[in-house]
Amino acid sequence: MFQLWKLVLLCGLLAGTSASLLDIRGNDVLRKLQSGLERGLDTFDSTLETIFQNLKTELEFRCSHEVVEETQETENLLEQLISRIFQVVYSLTGVRIKNVQVPDITFEASDNGADVKIPITADITVNLPLLGEIVDLALNVGLQTTVSIEPDTETGASKVVVGECPNNPESISLTVLHSRFGLLNNVVDIGVNLARRVVSSVVQDELCPRFLKLLESLDAECVKKLIGKSQPGEVERRLPPQPHRGWYAALCLQHQQV
Template sequence: MFPLWKLVLLCGLLTGTSASLIEDLENEVLEKLKALLEKRIETSDSTLQALLQKLVDDLKALEESKSQANAFQMIQDVKTLLEEELSEIFQVVYKVTGLNIRNVHILDISVTSDGKRLSLSIPINADISYTLPLLGKVVDLGLNLDLQATVSAETDDTTGDVTVVVECTSDQDSISLTVLNRRIALINKAVDAAVNFVRQVLSLAVEYAVCPVLQTLIGLLDANYVQDLIDWFPGA
């Protein structure tokens, strides 16, 4: 039986002051998470530094060979490194928000070229558990996130220098969350509110952690090598 005190609390949560209190609390958590993620990228911890150094070493060999086969191997290296880094990022998310994001997997990365830039589609799957504030009920979610990025070699009109430009999309519409347990109909609205909160957390994680890491990894490429990749990869 659903306890009477929780039913009363739930009514307040969904219709009145309690909902506002929860929203204020979640906003505070989101601001704290944003600050920590920004600081983490700025300080670039030892784990990330080790990953970056490994990729730098790999890229030196790949750039010397200039082969498409090695370009695809580079993609696999980025996939592995990004997957490891995601797990680290989601540990930070858990400590701040209580969102338990586990079983993180990056599926096959697809790369196409329009002759001017590379377009990357990076599908990410994970399982999420979140305990509803005050109610104590655990909501299990399935995550599907399609991270989109473009890579180009841009020439400065003034200096003539060629640089690698990486743009990463953190649109919330790319975040798909599936509720795996709706056994208690009375808290469906609370579950929906939790899903919205989870979506905001993930959007912050992508914008302030995942995208910067991806931009850093790909930004290590030589601009001329990027142009070679643009020329080599099949069209969209």
């Protein structure tokens, strides 16, 4: 009887004006998120700036050595920062983004400096009105920019120059793991679209600005060491992914191939 009631409700959501309620609710969620992003997520969680400063200190510590040491602490702090950001997003939107992983960070030498890339994976559960949490997704998003060392036109000293952090639709991949109650594609698509728009807003207004701010805060000598002595065309400097994360990548690949 309970399952039949759910089926009737789902059919109603897909019929007439009921189907548009999910879109209307989604727009309300996005407006609330945008308002929060404009205020700054630090106003909701004071620990974000603390974690950011710890991350900056960790990178500077690594740069204090003749040879930059590769440690897992940088990835751990990045994961903490991104996880806290997504916790605030959940409180604003009802879109739960958890199990954040940063498999590796790369500095790949180029003609003018280096291409910097931070891949992020996570799990998403979308909470739709009346139905509760019903669509589970796997998220892959890649943050990237360029960094170079250039002479200051006034002082002649070296300075760090950071490029843009493009928010391309292709950089956000969402894979449906499963949906509950046997939802029809129309409702699943609404959940996926809502998740994509939430992630895109967070990337543009929160993750990318913090990513650029972190690189800009480092001194020129530190950035030189992070880039290393690689010349264009050589193998990139890569912080190796941790073995214990291999199961997650395999799981994502499995679902993408289905």
